[in-house]
Structure formats: C-alpha cells, structure tokens
Amino acid sequence: MQGILHKTNNYCTISPMPRPHPTTSLPAKALQEYQEIADSDWGTSVPLTELIKRINRVAVHLITDEDEQHSRVKRLYTDRSFRHYTTLGCIDPAEKEGRRSVYRFRHFVQGLLVRKLLWERLPSEQIAVVLSGRGTEETEQMFLGGTEIVFRAGEDRNTQESPAAGTVETWRRVQVVPGVELHVRGDLPRLRQAEFRQLLERVEIALRGLR
Numbered sequence: 001m002q003g004i005l006h007k008t009n010n011y012c013t014i015s016p017m018p019r020p021h022p023t024t025s026l027p028a029k030a031l032q033e034y035q036e037i038a039d040s041d042w043g044t045s046v047p048l049t050e051l052i053k054r055i056n057r058v059a060v061h062l063i064t065d066e067d068e069q070h071s072r073v074k075r076l077y078t079d080r081s082f083r084h085y086t087t088l089g090c091i092d093p094a095e096k097e098g099r100r101s102v103y104r105f106r107h108f109v110q111g112l113l114v115r116k117l118l119w120e121r122l123p124s125e126q127i128a129v130v131l132s133g134r135g136t137e138e139t140e141q142m143f144l145g146g147t148e149i150v151f152r153a154g155e156d157r158n159t160q161e162s163p164a165a166g167t168v169e170t171w172r173r174v175q176v177v178p179g180v181e182l183h184v185r186g187d188l189p190r191l192r193q194a195e196f197r198q199l200l201e202r203v204e205i206a207l208r209g210l211r
Contacts, residue, residue, distance in 0.1 A: 029061040030058050038105070045095060051082075059075050059112060060076060071119060088124050091107060091114060092106060092107060106136040109139045109140045110131065110139055
C-alpha cells in the first residue's frame with residue numbers, strides 16, 4: 001500500500017489514506033441541521049412527507065439563493081421530484097409496512113447526497129451508478145466529507161453515453177490543514193494495523209521531501 005503525494009504550487013494531495021472520522025465541508029448551518037436531524041428518533045419509520053421535510057431542512061442551506069438562480073436544480077424536494085429520483089435508482093425504494101410506504105435514515109442520507117451531486121452537475125444516471133450498493137454509513141461519509149467523481153474510459157459527463165460503458169470512481173476528500181488534503185478512494189478496504197503504520201511512514205517520508 002502506498003501513499004502518493006501530488007503537489008501543484010502550494011496545493012498537495014495524498015492518496016489513498018484511511019479515513020477514521022468524517023470531516024465536512026458543508027456550510028455550518030447545513031451541518032447543524034443535519035446533526036440535529038441525524039440525532040433525532042430514527043427508531044421508527046417515517047412517511048414520505050416527513051422524510052422530505054427533514055431533508056429540506058438541511059438542503060435549503062447547502063447552496064445560496066444566488067447559486068440556485070444559476071442552477072437548473074432546485075434546493076428543495078417535492079413528493080414528485082423525490083419519487084422521480086427513486087424511479088431512476090438514485091434513492092432506494094420505500095419499505096412496506098402493511099399497505100404503507102415508509103422511509104428510514106438511509107433514505108434521508110441518500111436524498112441529501114443526490115441533491116448535492118446534482119448541484120455538482122453529476123447526471124442522475126451517473127449518480128445511480130455511484131450510489132449503487134453503498135451502505136448507509138458510506139453514503140453518509142460521502143455526503144459529510146465530500147466526494148470527487150473520477151470518470152474513466154467510456155465515461156463522459158458531457159455525453160449521453162450509458163454509465164455501463166465505463167467505470168466511475170469515487171474519492172472522499174479530507175482536509176488535514178489548509179493546503180493539504182487526503183484523497184481516499186471509496187472502495188479502499190479497511191487497513192490492518194501493520195498496513196496502517198506502513199502507510200503513515202510512507203506519508204511522513206513524502207511530506208519530509210517537501211521541506
């Protein structure tokens with residue numbers, strides 16, 4: 001396992017690197033609302049109207065009024081738009097309790113990450129690929145810590161080509177200090193203790209080379 005340091009002027013990135021705790025680049029108000037809602041009672045399911053209410057409490061603070069004016073994506077979900085992205089496979093379908101359709105915390109996090117990626121101009125078809133098979137914890141870390149999408153052969157965000165034509169990598173971005181970030185590939189497996197120590201040593205050597 002190697003840590004590779006890239007330096008452009010005063011900007012450095014190191015990848016890959018384990019991420020024990022999420023850091024966030026979210027606006028302060030959005031993070032505050034997120035934490036309050038995440039810590040609320042999710043032991044029971046909620047109907048769609050309540051889920052959208054909770055999502056929109058955070059989403060309204062993710063971008064400014066001015067940014068929204070220059071975007072085709074609205075800040076707030078409606079019942080219709082939420083169902084639209086569920087149909088596209090970006091958000092998991094509702095669960096069933098008898099005849100009722102209900103939602104849980106994972107739907108809350110998925111809804112927020114979808115909205116964030118849409119604002120970052122990622123097509124919904126690609127979002128469905130990026131989120132496919134990801135657990136709630138990983139989805140939450142992607143939302144809190146930021147996500148860099150890397151398009152490989154066959155993937156062009158400016159074309160209508162099918163997502164299956166290539167591959168998409170996701171990277172989490174973690175700021176260590178101003179000017180230095182860690183980029184962590186989304187599928188990086190958990191490191192054993194010996195691997196972790198070895199990686200830290202390689203990172204230290206790379207950083208000492210900048211002095």
